Amino acid sequence: MIKKKKRAVTIKDIAREAGVSISTVSFAFNGTAPVAQETKDRIFEVINRLNYRPNSAARGLVTRKTNNICLFTPHPTSDFFSFSGNGVFSDLMQGIGEVLDQKDYNLLISWDTVGHKAKTPKLIRLIREQAMDGVLICLPSQDSSIINELNEHNFPLVIIGGADKNTAVNTVDVDNHEISYRVTRHLLELGHKRIAFISPGQLEFLVCEDRLEGYKEAMSDAGLKLRDDYIYIGDETESSGYRAVETFLSLKEPPTAIVAGRDIQAVGVLEYTKEHNIAVPETLALVSFENSQHAEKHGITSITTNLYEIGKEGAKLLIKLLNRKKERAAQNMVIPSGLVVRTSSKPSVSEPPAPSDSTEEEVTRVRTRGRKT
Amino acid sequence: MIKKKKRAVTIKDIAREAGVSISTVSFAFNGTAPVAQETKDRIFEVINRLNYRPNSAARGLVTRKTNNICLFTPHPTSDFFSFSGNGVFSDLMQGIGEVLDQKDYNLLISWDTVGHKAKTPKLIRLIREQAMDGVLICLPSQDSSIINELNEHNFPLVIIGGADKNTAVNTVDVDNHEISYRVTRHLLELGHKRIAFISPGQLEFLVCEDRLEGYKEAMSDAGLKLRDDYIYIGDETESSGYRAVETFLSLKEPPTAIVAGRDIQAVGVLEYTKEHNIAVPETLALVSFENSQHAEKHGITSITTNLYEIGKEGAKLLIKLLNRKKERAAQNMVIPSGLVVRTSSKPSVSEPPAPSDSTEEEVTRVRTRGRKT
DNA sequence: AGTGGCATTGAAAGCACTTACATTCATCAG
DNA sequence: CTGATGAATGTAAGTGCTTTCAATGCCACT
Known part of the structure; x- marks a missing residue:
């Protein structure tokens, strides 16, 4: 096997191979503009043959979307993770993962870094770097400074499991x-x-x-x-x-x-x-x-406190938020018990x-x- | 508060505000070229004042690094997640997270999608999209087709917990x-x-x-x-x-x-x-x-089967792999019990x-x- | 034949960065 | 005094994509 600095296949490659312009490939791939069936077929044939997938960074740069959603949790060894003895975290994650998966979002996990109080919280850093589209915060403590900051900046946010009832913020939880x-x-x-x-x-x-x-x-x-x-x-x-x-x-x-x-x-x-x-x-x-x-x-x-359901609804709500153009009132969703x-x-x-x-x-x-x- | 389509602050803003060119800002911020102390100070003052952080997509586009590392696991409700009753997954994740955090990598979680055998595995998709730099696979089953595919493509990969001894691949586990x-x-x-x-x-x-x-x-x-x-x-x-x-x-x-x-x-x-x-x-x-x-x-x-330690070493090994220019022999690391x-x-x-x-x-x-x- | 309309397609301008290379300017050896 | 040196900074190309806008060709209709 010959070793070359093997660059991944780009939209340009597809365009060349299919004998069309790159914009046409983009239109066809994303369905964002009408493309003649014949050319579309040709393009997709090439796409499949070369296993093309758009580079997420390049795409994110122009669309301003990362398709990453961050699950922000308390420290993994904390109270929360052993909540319910076993499997609670799994339940929650599965609920979240299932809907994220279906909508082609990626799940990023983050938690408060231990003993780095001085550093800017990781979550804030990720937001400034525009590394994710929205965040699910679970089991926040009463110190809601981060939440308030996000909320003020109007960053898409859903709180799972215990939201301060006095903050106008989207929440999903049992009551x-x-x-x-x-x-x-x-x-x-x-x-x-x-x-x-x-x-x-x-x-x-x-x-x-x-x-x-x-x-x-x-x-x-x-x-x-x-x-x-x-x-x-x-x-x-x-x-x-x-x-x-x-x-x-x-x-x-x-x-x-x-x-x-x-x-x-x-x-x-x-x-x-x-x-x-x-x-x-x-x-x-x-x-x-x-x-x-x-x-x-x-x-x-x-x-019952159905964490699976909570995770699922939380993720759904967040995605809904992301697709919303105009502002709406915060929602407090209650999962029945x-x-x-x-x-x-x-x-x-x-x-x-x-x-x-x-x-x-x-x-x-x-x-x-x-x-x- | 006046609502504007509030764009995040870019390197351009910093350059303008500090009265230098954008490359100088880049050099100063990343320390990739010498910059006079005086200008450096001025630049950092502006950076801190405006809370600048480089856009990860833009940066990733040119550097071809995402700083994302994916933890690929069996399905979260499966056997594995309840391995050891409780807390094992947390232990593993904490170990991984700790070292990733320290090196400013992000943790992406992914698992086999249920009942989507037809679809390209999510992991492969993520790799084609170049959405992550490396992957930690935990508890693989004997079906190592994905692993082999990654390995052939020379994708940075570390296996945690149960590697096929016949594959030349980096692993960390107890024996x-x-x-x-x-x-x-x-x-x-x-x-x-x-x-x-x-x-x-x-x-x-x-x-x-x-x-x-x-x-x-x-x-x-x-x-x-x-x-x-x-x-x-x-x-x-x-x-x-x-x-x-x-x-x-x-x-x-x-x-x-x-x-x-x-x-x-x-x-x-x-x-x-x-x-x-x-x-x-x-x-x-x-x-x-x-x-x-x-x-x-x-x-x-x-x-003992110290999952925390395994996670930590696994993450360390993967990061080492990412920073390596030239190929090296695969390593099988054994955590003592x-x-x-x-x-x-x-x-x-x-x-x-x-x-x-x-x-x-x-x-x-x-x-x-x-x-x- | 001319014209307008429509369906397709292409050209090119960004998006926010990094980096190779060019430029500037002061300093210093000859 | 001149040219070489080199540190500090700027210019511009390139990263892979989306999207606006223009161009093209075809057809029906006048």
Whole structure:
């Protein structure tokens, strides 16, 4: 095989080979102008024969599009990535990837660089370099300075999983406040009064704050007063659930039910109750979030947070944004959640009965809100 | 705020504002030619004031570099992503991301598109479009047609986790064959003769094949004959481990020890033994791979497979490749593994003793092999 | 035959950079 | 004093594409 500085095939090559001008090739390839069927056939024959694909840099230079979309996440070892124990990140990514793929967008991953606070955030750098068309930010913390900056510059942006409700920005998420209200309400309806809450993580994450608030509101609405000692700030580990029950049950007035912020914590709770022979749900009822395999395996009542769906809708929304000429109001998209009642909150019969609240029947509710622009 | 079709600031703007030519700006910014300190200062003042960053498409067009590196993986819901239960993908990605970040490369993620066999693989498309400089392929299956194609075109490529030893291609991985030999050997040294093996997944994954082969070789070397009924093809689930023991123990001559292909399977094994009151390690000894949190938590003897390190080295190697002018022989980099002996393969004393075989002490061995080119 | 209209196609101007090469100007050896 | 040297800077070509606008040819219709 003869080695030459083998340049990739360009539009020029196609034009020459097909005996037409380069603009005609461009028109034919992109379908941006009418080209006689005969010439079109000839051109495509050459394109396929030579495996031509337009150089993305050259094309991007003139069209000002990169077809890259950046997924900006917290640090991969952080809380978030182990959210739900396993597979959550995969679910999200798969949802995103699926729609991006279909629309021929590329997925760029970026996260806050460790210990480089001094440097311009990588995300900002990428934007200045015009290296991507839009960004999906997932699980932002309360420090929304970056988000605000992007938003002001009017950069296409969708936030996934926990958006500050006070910012006029496009979001896709489950309504953590509402579902937390719902699971707490479920326990209340079973007659529980002393209900404790385990936060899924640090409260600076909006998911966590929202879930806590939903719990609080449900309690207040039920006329129950909130107790600080019924709130435990957990993390992404099983053992944080374990330690939480341990703490709760050592109280003078221990709770009779627990809302765990995530399934893996609920697993930790069950580990404790099993070790200490505490009857679930008779002595201690338990509900949780995510409805993951863990919940299914351990019979934990849990409410779904469909990350796959969230990713998918987030990507769709972002792409819609990119194709929009004129400004529009920011959209807050809510992915429906279904409560799946299992033995952890119900006298065990045999098999978990049908969900009281099916995911399938609900419909995505979309709320819009004004934007200053 | 006045809305204008706000073009990003270009090198031209900087040149005008600083009163120099654009080439001087380019020289100063990139340090590619000497520029008087005074002018350099003036230029950088303007650059910082206007937040200039060179347009990546324009720059890429002439330099033929994108600074994008693609991580090509199996489908995100596949076996691989849940490899090790949780966090493995994160570990790998973090390792990769860390070094890429430092060198100002961007991370592009791509995986085989579902059900689009007809379409040109996305990876090939990206390469033809010259949308990335190099690719990290992780956990390839035996179908190495894509790899061969890339390799023939001399496209910068590093394979992570399971490379076909017969292809002259750059790889970074633990030596699955060797570590499998080692864990099996460990059981043999404890006096076991009837040792069964659970494959971590379908044998088309090279990791799986390698681990199986290592087991087989250790058995053969010990003068023991291989039995088909001592081999079970598992998957990424706990229950595959459960089913595996169940199968093994129903044999006329059940094994006295098991090599589980991954920690999560070992967990499934322990679940079974616990339920059926089978003494571990007395009646059934157990070893596994990965040395994940699962292994630690359940006291499973396991051998490390440091994905973080693998990712890091893989990225480093790829970047080295990109900066190399002349061709060099392909490198096969082996990340060391350490066997951590715990109670699952040792009469339980109290706490797991010090590892018999510490990771720290080993040194990365690098093998090279000729390449045809 | 002349003319207008339409469908195709081509020529050329960017897009924002890098870089080979030319130019300038001061300095210094002869 | 002159020409050579070399550092600093500028000029312009080229990167592969899109897109505007002009040119061409063909046909029907007058």
